[in-house]
Amino acid sequence: MxxxxxxxxxxxxxxxxxxxxxxxxxxxxxxxxxxxxxxxxxSGTAQADHMAPTLRYGSSGHGVECVQVLLNRAGLGHSIKVDGQFGPATKSLVEDFQRARGRLDIDGVVGRETGGALWELTYSQPRWYTDCYDYIPTP
Incomplete structure (x- = not known):
């Protein structure tokens, strides 16, 4: 008492x-x-999930949708359909993003480094991106 x-x-x-x-x-x-x-x-706000799987050509699902939305908002001059399928258009836009960032390997794969760079785009975006925390790999 x-x-x-x-x-x-x-x-x-x-x-x-x-x-x-x-x-x-x-x-x-x-x-x-x-x-x-x-x-x-x-502790949970600085990055997405470092345990999320690498996303590459042939991947599908919510993680790919998150990546597609982020790529469309990256200001690269063109956009792709958000369909959750990592096909040639998504691979090409990932490569464009990697090229634009300058410090990433240009391989068309969203691994930890590219995922971290994409995740940096969410800091000024609406809160719905929190739904992507578990799906984008980061360092």
Whole structure:
């Protein structure tokens, strides 16, 4: 039970600690809780999924749709149909993107480096891209 001069700290797993307000332990716990919450809160926003499979000619599915949408928004001067099929048009646009970025191998494959470069495009985009987190490989 909490008294008026105690403070309740709730940690991420709903642990409850009672500490005297103003105590050094309370200040340290508050700092640690804030740091942990910040790290946990930011850990999933910086990149997509480094465990997502490499996408290449012949691949299909939601990951390919995500890549196609990102390529269409990359400002390369032309776009492709978003159909979830990694065919010749998608491969060609991936190569154009890789060429435009300058620091990527031009192989038409969306691996970790190309996926990471594509994912950088999402920072200023609408939140629907969070649905692509598990489907685009990144470093």
């Amino acid at each position: 909490s008294r008026h001069h105690d403070q309740i700290w709730r940690c991420p797993k709903e642990w409850v600690y009672y500490m005297k307000i103003g105590s050094k332990a309370a200040r340290v716990a508050a700092g640690l809780a804030l740091s942990l919450t910040t790290v946990i809160g930011l």
